[in-house]
Amino acid sequence: MTDVILSVAGITKTFPGVRALADVSFDVRAGEVHALMGENGAGKSTLMKVLAGLYKPDAGTITLRDEPVTITSPLVAREKGILLIHQELSLSPELSVAENIYLGAWPTNALGMLNKRKLRADAKAALDALGCDFGPDVRVGTLSIARQQMVEIARAQAFNADVVIFDEPTASLTDGERRQLFATIARLKSAGVGIVYISHKMDEIFEITDRITVLRDGQVQGTRITADTDLAGITRMMIGRDLASYFHRAREDFRDEVLRVEGLTHASLFSGVDLSVRAGEVLGLYGLVGAGRSELVETIFGLRHADAGRLIWKGQEIPFPTPRQAVDLGMALVPESRKEQGLVLGMGGRENVTLPHLAMFSSAGVMDRGREREVFDTYRDILDIKTTGPEQPVEKLSGGNQQKFVLAKWLCAAPSLIILDEPTRGIDVGSKSAIHELIAKLAEDGLAVIVISSEMPEVLGVSHRILTMTEGRISGSFTGDGMTEQALIDAVSQPANRAVQEDIA
Amino acid sequence: MTIDWQQALRRHGLIAAFGLFLAAVAVGAEGFLTLGNILDVLRQVSITGTIALGVTFVVVTGRLDLSVGSMLTLLTVIVVDQHNAVGPFGAIALTLLAGLGIGAVNGVLVGLFRLNALIVTLAMLSLLQGVTLWYSGGSNVNVAGAGETWFAVFGRGSLLGVPVPVLIFLGGAVVASFFLKRTTFGRAVHAVGGNETASRFSGIATARTVAAAYVVSGLATAIAAIIMGSRVMGAQNTIGQGYELTVLAGIILGGTSLMGGSGSIWRTVIGITMLGFIQNGLLLLGFEYYVQWLVSWVVIIAAVWLDLAAKRGRVLA
Known part of the structure; x- marks a missing residue:
């Protein structure tokens, strides 16, 4: 030919x-x-x-x-x-x-x-x-x-x-x-x-x-x-098999508000952001790359300093935490980049899973390896992680299995709020589906969940409510039948178009 | 099953080369493999070894401490001089405090202010040389009445035939290994060296962890200075010169990666001891004393090269 x-x-x-x-x-x-x-x-x-x-x-x-x-x-x-x-x-x-x-x-x-x-x-x-x-x-x-x-x-x-x-x-x-x-x-x-x-x-x-x-x-x-x-x-x-269904949305059973932020502002990244999420609820945060979504949640988690705003945790206003305090409060952040931010690649699954909770898995400053191994075994089984053992460096694992370890390291301490930033980026269809199922299950178990995604089908498929973010501001809020592809596109593109026109002028 | 020779060579090449070297020296030099000589070598490496135990913590965080050479000089001058002024107890206490203090300064600059470790500790190396000369006025110091003080036990004593400095080094290794391997602090040190960003995202106090590693390095150097002062019963203003590189060579030779995140105290003990035997063997074979500097150079280059080769999966770039 x-x-x-x-x-x-x-x-x-x-x-x-x-x-x-x-x-x-x-x-x-x-x-x-x-x-x-x-x-x-x-x-x-x-x-x-x-x-x-x-x-x-x-x-x-x-x-x-x-x-x-x-x-x-x-x-x-x-x-x-x-x-x-x-x-x-x-x-x-x-x-x-x-x-x-x-x-x-x-x-x-x-x-x-x-x-x-x-x-x-x-x-x-x-x-x-x-x-x-x-x-x-x-x-x-x-x-x-x-x-x-x-x-x-x-x-x-x-x-x-x-x-x-x-x-x-x-x-x-x-x-x-x-x-x-x-x-x-x-x-x-x-x-x-x-x-x-x-x-x-x-x-x-x-x-x-x-x-x-x-x-x-x-x-x-x-x-x-x-x-x-x-x-x-x-x-x-x-x-090699049929995928039963692609998305799973959690049953609606909302309880008390877990997190509320008001007027959260970071001089150069975002301004005046209000959001709240309840136990049992999956809040989607949709926006294009560069809209400030990751920076927003990193600020809530204490990785960046806020310039203004209030943080209300389970009904009480609290000062902005350090990452350590955020973990101890019961927040969990599954970051955007699992290799750079999520895992210590040279460490095994056991050490990665317990890393945010060293105090919990130790007594008098000495690590309790027996309990570390127990929690490793538990989550390997629950999340069906393919690994040869607790000490196998996680860099040897596939993206999907790595991501499951990032989830395990946060879930093992039973957080009240879990923030997932692009939870399925670059991972295969099988693992994707498993993670979507898990998101639904976590919400049904009473966690407050925030999912950031730039994949529209994903954010539409798993969320109860969606906020759109454009150029550092919340540009729309959608629930129920209002959550459509077109609505999200309109919400994120209008101010962006205006910016382009200004550029040209 | 076939053996992957290339991989085996990379992984065990240094140990194999060391074995060949030992055999060659044993044939060529009389008295090399006698108990007396082995204890001598161990006593000689106990000072570099003790420092290396602390520096290993810093290296596992992915950083360097080049200040330990002049830190050793200054602290030895202090312990000897203060022995005459306030007696052995006070001198030891002051030396330990000074070591912790210098380590803390390095730690704050590198950990909290996030300055480049190489520059900070190199500058400290230079600063402490100056401080030493200022403190001593440029003259050597000696312990007055060296024959009568119990202070001599740290450098010159022995217990059941084993020199006390060797006991301090190996005992220190047990303690250091426990901290690096089994405690939350040690885990944080490994995590910061392995991936600092991910550690921060996991709520690890990365700045404090790095700072603490430098404090450990300062403490270890202070203990080494006590051994040194006790052994020599005096101190010249250059007594610790070059120790920073010997320590680093031993750590690298043991297989602890300069890239951070991996490494262990026992590797350091093995590396430092191997280096000691190499230098001792060369001396017994009739080489001049200064050949040890060449040896440090060869070891550092070879070990760093092999480390990198193992990472990129081939020997040449």
């Missing part, structure tokens, strides 16, 4: 004790967006790293434009025309856009000196072709994440890449930025570039991809034409 631009056949990659990829074959056509899906640990990132030259496969062939290629390093991959756009961008913030686009391949003149004029002109051409709204001389560190991503994509343009691999490209983009990214992908597509698209977000997959290949346990489960399949079909391929 002539329009196949990249094909891999029989790729196998084994790490000590794990077969990460077993006889994987798939192909990408010119002008196609090909989704690569699978739960965490299914082998997507290993396959991607093989294609980008970061791993050497044990067996198998890679064919690019009908020629077999051996990719030994990311530089070779780029020369051959394969470009990987990482989830964490790989740019040098102190260099200019042009210097970053041609990083490591700067044009030189006869004396071996940097040819700045050519560098600038070439970079500008690449940026223009993508319709970027910034020039080649800007320092990359001053650009937003979305624009930095455009710089990476401009590399694809500049090096005439045949294949561009996107790894979770929308993880930290706002809705508008996501639209722009999709437009850029469409542009690359019409230029005949083959695109591999990796994402956990089902709505995106169905919106922009042409075909879907599903991996499970390092093996290809099959390739489907996107238009001929549906969510249930793909999910079944990914987890």
Whole structure:
């Protein structure tokens, strides 16, 4: 077939004790967006790293434009025309856009000196072709994440890449930025570039991809034409069974108010925020990235200083706590980034679970390992965590299992309020569903729950009540039938549009 | 089952190299593996070792303490000088207080003010050199009536044939290991070194934990200074010079990572003791005294390299 631009056949990659990829074959056509899906640990990132030259496969062939290629390093991959756009961008913030686009391949003149004029002109051409709204001389560190991503994509343009691999490209983009990214992908597509698209977000997959290949346990489960399949079909391929129902909302049984904040203000991040949550209630907090949601809950938890506002805990006004006091009051915060904020990756499950409660699991300052192990066993069973034992470093676990340990470390002290910031970001469908079930169960057990999410189906699916947040302010409050996608979109987008218009003016 | 030689080499390479070295020295130098020589080596490492017990706490938080060399000098001068002024009890008490105080200053600057540990403790190294000269007026101090004081027991005494400094070092190791491994403080030290942000999000008082680690380092150095003063019965203004690097070399050699979060007291004991045997072996083989500085350098570079190699999964970048 002539329009196949990249094909891999029989790729196998084994790490000590794990077969990460077993006889994987798939192909990408010119002008196609090909989704690569699978739960965490299914082998997507290993396959991607093989294609980008970061791993050497044990067996198998890679064919690019009908020629077999051996990719030994990311530089070779780029020369051959394969470009990987990482989830964490790989740019040098102190260099200019042009210097970053041609990083490591700067044009030189006869004396071996940097040819700045050519560098600038070439970079500008690449940026223009993508319709970027910034020039080649800007320092990359001053650009937003979305624009930095455009710089990476401009590399694809500049090096005439045949294949561009996107790894979770929308993880930290706002809705508008996501639209722009999709437009850029469409542009690359019409230029005949083959695109591999990796994402956990089902709505995106169905919106922009042409075909879907599903991996499970390092093996290809099959390739489907996107238009001929549906969510249930793909999910079944990914987890190997039917998923009973995607969301679980807790029974409504609200009791006393647990937390109320009034007029909470942080000079540069948010202002005049009022919210309250009752025992048994799931309060959704929806807003785009950068709206101040995480900063708000971090302030409530004592990780940031509030400039103004009142905090009422179980009916009594209290001073703003330190994190230690917040934990002792009965607050729990499952943070946005489980690797940076949630876990000590080198520690085992046992030590991570008891970390916020050292006093509780010790007497006279000496840790009680027996009780630590008991609580570890209890929560491993309750949350069905896959781990080899209490001492296995949590960095060895999949994202879903890591997240369950973050939940365990807070649940084991029976908090009154649990705040979950993006509780299912970057984790697989099976674990997602388990966490949604757990949220409902916690509320039914009488906890007050605040769920922050930028995934609309999630926030609509689990919440009893939703507050929207826009540019540091609460911009809407919705309950019952008023909680619709359209209502949330309207609430978060209006002030943002106004801001854009002001920018232009 | 096949053996992954590369991994085995990374994990046990230093121990294996050390074993080969011991065997070579035992063949080449008479009297190396005798009880007398082994006790000698242990006595020699007891001072660096005692300091290293405290510095291990700092290293596990992911930080360094380079001030211990001149801290040792100053504290030894203090304990010797005050022995003449207020007697052994008072001198010991003052030395311990001074060690705790200097550790607290480092701790406040690094922990609470969040200044760079390398700079803070390097500056302290320099400051304490100055303070030592100011205190001593530039002259050496000696214990008056060295023959009569019970103060000699810490450096020169022995119990059932085992030198007292060795007992202090190993006893200190038991206590330090208990604190680092079994207490809430030790757990916090590990957590801060492993992931400071996650520790803060878990309600750990990270600043206080770091500060306390420096106080432990100061206390350990004070105890080492008491041993040193007692052994030498005097102090020159350069007596602790270079100890900071020897201590660090021993800790790294034991396998405690400079990146923080992992490490143990027993690793430090093993590392420091190995270093002692290497230096002693070289001396017995006829190398000059100053070869030990070269050895420290080789050990630090090799150990840091292997540590990094284990992290990134290959030996070369």
